[in-house]
Amino acid sequence: MRLRLAALLAVVMGMLILLTPGTAIAQATPTPTPSAGAVPTADNPIVEGANITVTLLDLKGGEGKPEPVPGVSLTVLKDSKTGAEVGSQTTDSKGRVSIGIEGNGTYVVELDPDTLPSGVKLSGGGETTKTVEVKLASSNFVQFQIGAVVVEKASFGSKVVDGTRSGIISGLLIALAALGLSLIFGTTGLTNFGHGELITFGAIATYIFNRGVGLPVIVAGILAVVAAAVFGFLQDRILWRPLRNRGTGLIAMMIVSIGFALLLRSVYQYGFGGSTRTLSEYVVQGRDSYLGVDLSHKEVAIVLVSVITITVTCIALMRTRLGKAMRAVSDNPALSASSGMRVDGVISAVWILGTALTGLAGVLLAVQQQVNFQMGFNLLLLVFAGVTLGGLGTIWGALIGSLIIGLMVELGPVFGVPASIKEVGALVVLILILLVRPQGILGKAQRIG
Template sequence: MALARTAAVPRLGRALVAAFVFAATAFALFAAAAPAHADPVDPATADQTIQVWVRNNADKAGVAGVGVSVTGDGFDESFTTGDDGKVIVGLEDAGTYTVTLDESTIPAGMGRPNAISRDVQVFSGNKNQPANFLIDPSFAPDATGSGTGDGASESPTETPGASTGSSQDIAGLVIQKIVTGLIFGLLLALAAIGLSLIYGTTSLNNFAHGELVTFGGLMAFTFGNLLGLPAVLAIPIAVILGGAFGWTQDAVLWKPLRRRGLKLIPLMIVTIGLSLVLRYLFAFIWGADRMTLANDPKPFLVLGPVSLRFTDVFGAGLAIVVLLVVAFVLMRTKIGKAMRAVSDNRALAAASGINVERVIRVVWVGGGALAALAGVYVAYYQGLRWDTGAAILLLIFAAVTLGGLGTAFGALVGSLVLSVFMNLSTLWIPENLKIVGALVVMILILLFRPQGILGRRERIG
């Protein structure tokens, strides 16, 4: 019996060794059969994308049919530029990628590119990170291929975030940054004006205002994408529901708390709690994935170095019209004058016969509608998530503070100034630090004018 037990031990050892060898072989075969690189992602749903733009330096027109390869971080794919000279590459992960042109595919007689390849650093959430190339007979190609990926450089020795090269290219890039900054500033102003009016009439810093922005985008997505309504119906419905959401918040929560005489600090803490509740409720109902609204990525309006989509042009035009309507209401209508009176001196306004609670209710409805429209705009502009409003809330507060607390026109000016500075700062600093640059500008301005650009000193604090 002991002999049999002893003989079984070597057999057990051999079995274990054989099992280990089999497992190792299977793992090696699986690893060899696995794909060696990451697959491309649909640019419409990707969290980060690279926009490659190949242009003829003579007329700045896009060059179609140029082969482009993108490699880096396990990604290795080839693409071809479209009729507009562009190709948008969807990426699953952030990282550093090398964009290389296939010179053999450049049309004969057009010339050579200002760079053969560029290194593009893509941060999480970056959309359309640029990698631009110019083609001209006078260019000597950059064989090293280094660069920041902004596409304006013709020199491999530029520093990260900066742009060197011809003065024409630099001027074009500056103009493009200013235009896109103004467009985003109009988007920001829609949300900031509502927040500023709410603060002016109630002295409440509403940290749940970002969720009003998210709500508008989610309503547009629900009625436009899920229910299939056209945009001309989905957008007004989203704005109306945003106003209704603002009315509901004031009727159910803020008016009862005002009647109880709750002080501003506890009210502010309530807004933070409401923000968290709404944010995770949105994630529970609509999910945590990025949502996109139907948007044609092709250029609709090209003015020199500036290329704009239809949604950029239409959204900016609509924002301007809405802001003009808001200005007319505030300056020329009875309810607008009552809003300004309550904002200036609430007690005096009440003593003069103004129904303060009615004015506050109207402000909440208008602020909710404006925030919802901003949410629709941002959903078209850069996509939508359950926390989109919270992500831009800091910029909204910064714009209101910079423009002047409690003044609608100050919120507009602060939004435009902050957004343009934020975009221009990417000429010298990395893209993911542009918010920091904007906040530094805000701090410097407030050091010299604490009340903000259009604010009054008595509102400080």
């Protein structure tokens, strides 16, 4: 018997009014509405003006289309859990409540778990509340999950399938960034601790093009990749090339990169703020079954984009003149220079390609998850782990290492790694593999000392 895994998702919107009365973006439900069947008339119309609207959906653990959950009681409170009650409503047939609020401020949405349908209970520390910051006159709305909900125990097999799916997706994202890191490391020897901030750059640039300029996410993503490439080019020209010309040592450059990372991260936080935000499209999607694996449309897109990009990059590196030049420079810069190669040009190209790939990882990560000023920094260690695991400076190694790291992270909990610290499994594996094969999986064996 196949056990059912279900998840309940609540999307909370702090609806924002513009200054003209009556122009509230009331209809804009960010959740793709399930099209199945006739939609009954909503019992809870969206309140005019400033409001908090919540849509409660049963994602059924990603199997099939999400369905609204009616009859759940939700309460909105001002400032904190113990604050004054603003309003209370029970979800309608669309799974929706809409409660008017007075204006700017912090609100807490509380879900009464007793009113959930039988067999459904909240997990994840029983998180039944969520805090919403409402800022009027800014054109944003907030969405997030109130804990994933597991109804029944999933079978071991389906856990493995789920873990493998998430593992491959995050492995591919790590691989894109790792490819960028590995290219730059392989050619210049720079261990770039600022690489995480290049991921964030892609994500934040997407956010700005999308929310700030108002472009569709796909266009914004493409522009963000271009911006990342330009950023990489400028970074090399303004910072790293002069340092190379000065003969700055690799360790000194590594410490410079630590400083640069700190600088960038703080600048991001300065401009973007400390909160986590979402793009305007593809935020929440149900999953369809493809060959027995459940994937949402955006996950399919992410997998395709990253696989194609990685394949094209790798083939290009093997076949093209530039690829050969890159490998020559990485092998012996002095010799390459004396044989008439424009070493600086090749390194510029590597930076452009490397940061574009890394920026793309950030774009896809922003689509897959959300945007935050330290999202790249949080991923950096796993990127390093992927590169090291595969063998420092090898392209295919970075790819394989990243996939292994992604899978270890997501499959770890299936094999007993506490779910709240699932990265630990991958890091332990990294250390263990380095014990057995210090040069990494594909690295060249070499004896040091």
